[in-house]
Amino acid sequence: MKRILTLGLVALAAAAGLTACSTKDTSQGSGPKEITFLTFETPNLTPQYWDAAIKRVTDKYPDIKVKKLVSPDQDRTTYAKQLLTSGQFPDVMIAVSPAGFAEAGNLYAWSQSELTEFQFPDNGAIKGKVYQLPANTQTIPIIYYNKSLFSQAGLSSPPKTYPELLDAAAKLKAKGITPFVVGGGHDALGPTFAGILATDVYAKNPNWMHDRRAGKVKFTDPDFAKAAGKLSDLASKGYINKRDLSRDYAGTQQAFLDGKGAMYAMGNWFAAALDSPQTKPKFEVGQFDWPSDDGSLVVPAFTGGGLLVSATAKNLDAAKKFALAFQLDKGNLDNSTTSDGLFPAVKGYTPPATTGAAFKAGYELFHQAVTANAVVPAFGFEAGDDGMLPGVVEKWVSAAADLITGKPVAQVCKSLDTEWDKAS
Amino acid sequence: MTADLAAAPTATKPPPPRRHPARRRRWPRVRHFAGFAGPGVLVYACFVLAPILVSVWYSLTNYNPFNPPTKFTGLHNYRLLFTDTEFLTSLRVTTVLTMMVVIVPNVFGLGIALLLDRRGWLYNALRSVFFIPVVLSSVVVSVIWTRLLDDDGLVNRTLRSLGVANPPGWLSDPKYALYSVGAILSWQLLGLCVVVYLAGLQGVPAELYEAAAIDGAGPVRRFRAITWPLLAPALTINTVVLLISGFKVFDHIQVITHGGPGTGTTATIAYNVLQTGFVANRRGYASAMAVLMLVIIGTVSAIVLKVLQRREVDL
Numbered sequence: 001m002k003r004i005l006t007l008g009l010v011a012l013a014a015a016a017g018l019t020a021c022s023t024k025d026t027s028q029g030s031g032p033k034e035i036t037f038l039t040f041e042t043p044n045l046t047p048q049y050w051d052a053a054i055k056r057v058t059d060k061y062p063d064i065k066v067k068k069l070v071s072p073d074q075d076r077t078t079y080a081k082q083l084l085t086s087g088q089f090p091d092v093m094i095a096v097s098p099a100g101f102a103e104a105g106n107l108y109a110w111s112q113s114e115l116t117e118f119q120f121p122d123n124g125a126i127k128g129k130v131y132q133l134p135a136n137t138q139t140i141p142i143i144y145y146n147k148s149l150f151s152q153a154g155l156s157s158p159p160k161t162y163p164e165l166l167d168a169a170a171k172l173k174a175k176g177i178t179p180f181v182v183g184g185g186h187d188a189l190g191p192t193f194a195g196i197l198a199t200d201v202y203a204k205n206p207n208w209m210h211d212r213r214a215g216k217v218k219f220t221d222p223d224f225a226k227a228a229g230k231l232s233d234l235a236s237k238g239y240i241n242k243r244d245l246s247r248d249y250a251g252t253q254q255a256f257l258d259g260k261g262a263m264y265a266m267g268n269w270f271a272a273a274l275d276s277p278q279t280k281p282k283f284e285v286g287q288f289d290w291p292s293d294d295g296s297l298v299v300p301a302f303t304g305g306g307l308l309v310s311a312t313a314k315n316l317d318a319a320k321k322f323a324l325a326f327q328l329d330k331g332n333l334d335n336s337t338t339s340d341g342l343f344p345a346v347k348g349y350t351p352p353a354t355t356g357a358a359f360k361a362g363y364e365l366f367h368q369a370v371t372a373n374a375v376v377p378a379f380g381f382e383a384g385d386d387g388m389l390p391g392v393v394e395k396w397v398s399a400a401a402d403l404i405t406g407k408p409v410a411q412v413c414k415s416l417d418t419e420w421d422k423a424s
Numbered sequence: 425m426t427a428d429l430a431a432a433p434t435a436t437k438p439p440p441p442r443r444h445p446a447r448r449r450r451w452p453r454v455r456h457f458a459g460f461a462g463p464g465v466l467v468y469a470c471f472v473l474a475p476i477l478v479s480v481w482y483s484l485t486n487y488n489p490f491n492p493p494t495k496f497t498g499l500h501n502y503r504l505l506f507t508d509t510e511f512l513t514s515l516r517v518t519t520v521l522t523m524m525v526v527i528v529p530n531v532f533g534l535g536i537a538l539l540l541d542r543r544g545w546l547y548n549a550l551r552s553v554f555f556i557p558v559v560l561s562s563v564v565v566s567v568i569w570t571r572l573l574d575d576d577g578l579v580n581r582t583l584r585s586l587g588v589a590n591p592p593g594w595l596s597d598p599k600y601a602l603y604s605v606g607a608i609l610s611w612q613l614l615g616l617c618v619v620v621y622l623a624g625l626q627g628v629p630a631e632l633y634e635a636a637a638i639d640g641a642g643p644v645r646r647f648r649a650i651t652w653p654l655l656a657p658a659l660t661i662n663t664v665v666l667l668i669s670g671f672k673v674f675d676h677i678q679v680i681t682h683g684g685p686g687t688g689t690t691a692t693i694a695y696n697v698l699q700t701g702f703v704a705n706r707r708g709y710a711s712a713m714a715v716l717m718l719v720i721i722g723t724v725s726a727i728v729l730k731v732l733q734r735r736e737v738d739l
Contacts, residue, residue: 081702085489100490100705184596184684243575243593245685251574260576390490391704395687402686405598415687418509423704 032065033318038080038090040071043250043279044272044340053332057325064318074187074249091313092323095305097383098124098131100390107131108309108320117328119345124304124383132383135306135327136342139299139366140378141191141265143290144274148283149177149262158288161295162199162230169239172262179239181261182404183252186397189245190380192265193231193400195290197379198300200227203292206376209386212420219416228399228409235404242404257281265290267381268362271341275356287361289369299369300378303345389423392416476718482711490705501712511713513688514696517602521692522670524606525613530662532610533617534655538647540618541625551622555615562612566679569608570595598689601681605690609676613669617662624658625651660732664725671721674698693717 039050047070054066069090071079077097083089084106101107109129115121123134145158153172159165169179182189201208201223211217218224234240247255256264257279264270273279292298307323309316326332328346336342337351341359343366344351351363369375377386380396388396399412483501487494505511536554540547557565572578573594583591594604628651636646674694677683683691683699691699693713701710 078703081705085702104490104492185682241575242685243596246570246574246593246596255576391700391706394699394703398684398687401684405596405686407686422706 032063033315034065034067035091035313035315035319035322036067036069036088037322038069038071038076038083038093038096040074040076040095042074043253044269046339049335049339053326053329053335056329056331057322060325060329061318061321064315064322066322074185089310089312091310091315091319092326093308093310096132096308097387097390097393098126098308099384099387101308102126102129102131102384106311108311108313108316114320114324117347119347120303123345124386126384132304132308133306133323133327134303134345136336137301137303137345137366138267138269138305138342138378138381139301139362139369140267140381141195141290141300142268142270142287142362142365143195144256144264144266144270145286145288146256146259146262146281146283147286149259150286153177153262158286159291160288162291162293165291166237166239169234169237169263173238178241178244178261179263180234181252181256181264182240182244183247183249183255184245184401185249186380186393187267188247188249188252189400189404190397191267192240193227193396194300194379194381195265196227196230197224198376199290199292199298200224200230202300202376202379203296203298209377209379209382209388213385213389219413219420220410225409225413228403228413231400232403232406232409232412236406240404242406245401245404259283267341268343268359268366269341271356271358271362272339274358275338275341285358287358287365289365297369297372297374299366299375300381301366301369301375302378302381302383304383305342389420391423392420395419476715479711479714482708483715485708487708487711488705489707494708497708501709502716504709505712505716510688510691511693511696514691514693517688517690518671518673518692518694520602521606521609521673522667524603525609525670525673526663526666528606528610529613529617529666530659533614533662534621536614537618537621537625538651541622551618554618557612558615558619560612562675563679565608565612566676569611570680573604595681596685598685601685601690605673605676605680608680609670609673613666616665620658620662621655624655628654656732656736660729660736663732664729667725667728668721671717671724 037054039045041047041050050068050070054068058064058066069083073079076093076095080090080093080096080101084101089106098107102109103126109131110133112121115130115134118134120134120137122130124130124132143158149172150156150158150168153168153175155168155171159168172179180192182192204223205211205217208217208223212219219228231240235242244252244255252264253266253270253273255261256266257273259281274281274285289297289299306327309319309323313319330349333344333346333349334352336344337355337359341362343363351359355363366375380388380393382388387393395416399416402412402415403409484496484498485494486497486500540550540554570577574580575593575596577594579594580591592600594600632650632654633646636650641649672694673692677690677692677695678698681690683689683695694717697710697713697717700713701707
């Protein structure tokens with residue numbers, strides 16, 4: 001009896017010992033400082049892309065050793081929450097929404113002196129503090145269009161106003177061409193809705209989200225409801241195929257590249273796929289901004305999306321050093337423009353001359369908007385105090401799917417207000 | 425251990441005068457069984473009971489790790505559940521899905537088991553074929569079926585080649601999505617039912633069939649009078665296992681539909697728990713959902729088990 005109990009205790013002690021062995025503390029001593037880095041993969045951001053980007057920094061700082069973690073899907077923010085809950089919060093993360101983490105003290109707040117290299121050092125601030133490096137600007141969306149399918153429908157130029165967009169969609173549909181390519185989920189469906197909301201909501205009130213937080217506006221208000229009605233209308237007229245909601249992000253991109261639809265509202269990162277010799281489509285692709293009712297220029301964009309550092313990282317200094325070096329390394333910035341079509345928001349940076357034609361066209365559209373002072377936030381892609389409350393973004397994506405599948409607009413808008421109240 | 429057992433009854437010291445004699449005699453036996461049961465009970469207590477108790481505690485608070493401090497809120501979360509349309513919809517979705525998962529594999533599983541209850545290499549091979557989906561990971565099954573039922577997937581391409589111009593959006597149309605997921609789950613669990621029913625069928629004495637045949641009973645009569653009553657234990661096992669599997673479905677939803685398309689279509693309670701707890705960060709409220717789900721599963725399973733076991737006795 002005693003022998004059995006003793007054996008049991010010894011086994012438990014051995015298991016505990018083995019568990020303890022698996023966590024290596026490198027905070028002390030002179031060896032390399034190990035940090036964990038949470039990444040995510042897309043057709044543009046391949047494992048090779050991340051490995052090369054990490055290596056550029058570790059070559060510069062051999063005292064830092066990086067253990068790469070990969071989010072199992074596109075929703076890296078939820079994965080980061082799961083890691084936090086299980087005591088495995090990464091030391092460094094990229095493109096994770098800081099909302100919630102920052103308020104709970106899980107993230108390191110960058111000082112102004114650390115952000116001097118960035119063009120918009122206050123972007124994405126939460127209660128005045130910046131937790132995510134404001135590394136790059138993304139226009140969300142640009143409408144990419146298949147010039148060959150446009151020609152087949154007798155369209156010689158892209159639409160300049162929303163009525164012209166509807167007219168183009170009608171002509172495309174009449175020729176048996178699906179006007180818009182969409183998918184399910186935030187990144188595959190969100191940009192289309194963000195385009196409408198930019199012209200119908202943010203163009204009138206760039207502080208709409210701050211006002212929603214303050215309770216001054218609601219999703220049931222006329223402007224938002226009108227935008228929601230436009231999305232619903234596109235689906236009911238057959239310009240958006242509700243069956244496409246079963247596509248994931250990669251499948252949606254591939255569908256456009258395969259010529260399965262004429263227009264694809266997507267973030268400017270899609271330019272990388274158009275410029276890459278591996279994924280470049282056989283047809284010519286043009287770009288235009290989501291048109292407003294009267295044709296006035298409105299371009300939704302988001303600056304942020306960079307690296308975040310855990311406030312409790314064992315090797316905090318190494319994590320900070322890695323994050324800043326990763327974000328400011330010229331090689332990494334060049335690679336982010338060519339591989340992911342990003343516009344680095346770093347002072348003095350100019351994209352390499354080798355960037356592709358699609359990247360250059362998107363960059364030009366963005367600069368026209370900056371010159372015309374026509375840049376507004378990208379609805380559903382904002383961060384920090386500019387963004388929705390935690391948990392509401394996912395409901396917003398579901399609401400977009402509801403509009404496409406035919407739920408009444410008023411019911412969808414009301415449910416968003418209910419979800420907002422629950423999250424408050 | 426043997427020494428311990430032997431030593432206790434032959435102790436030289438006389439026992440105290442008739443104070444708890446039964447307890448003294450029982451003590452070595454208790455220690456003996458505790459040695460076997462202890463590690464299992466310890467693991468169960470640490471990894472099952474303790475998390476349940478912690479969840480019950482969280483469900484009585486407004487716990488949100490990103491929005492401290494945590495306050496005790498009593499039954500507020502439970503009261504909220506009964507007015508939360510999102511939760512009530514997920515309860516309806518879970519109930520529909522569970523009914524499908526209990527009925528479809530049971531019916532088809534019994535039919536297939538009756539067809540496979542024969543000797544020969546072909547039947548042995550077919551038994552393995554039907555059981556393969558059971559051992560496959562839910563994620564693998566979900567990915568395979570997502571590819572098949574996608575709008576451009578094999579199923580719709582086949583339908584289009586057969587002249588169906590607008591095949592259904594199996595996973596994207598709210599009218600079909602839940603039933604598609606139910607069909608996938610049923611397909612995966614079918615093999616389990618087949619194996620359990622086959623085991624039951626092989627326990628039915630052949631003499632009963634011979635006697636019934638001599639009495640002139642046909643195949644339907646033999647099934648109703650012999651096979652069906654004697655398969656009662658197999659039906660009980662299948663029903664309870666499927667019931668529990670149906671109620672706690674999460675992984676298929678996560679991979680195939682992400683709770684969509686839109687809202688209130690395929691989001692089950694388990695999926696809702698994760699979304700509320702880890703996306704909206706409302707862990708206290710999510711815990712209340714989880715506790716209620718545990719109570720529902722426990723209650724329904726107990727009732728079904730009781731009814732089916734009573735049927736076994738009656739038969």
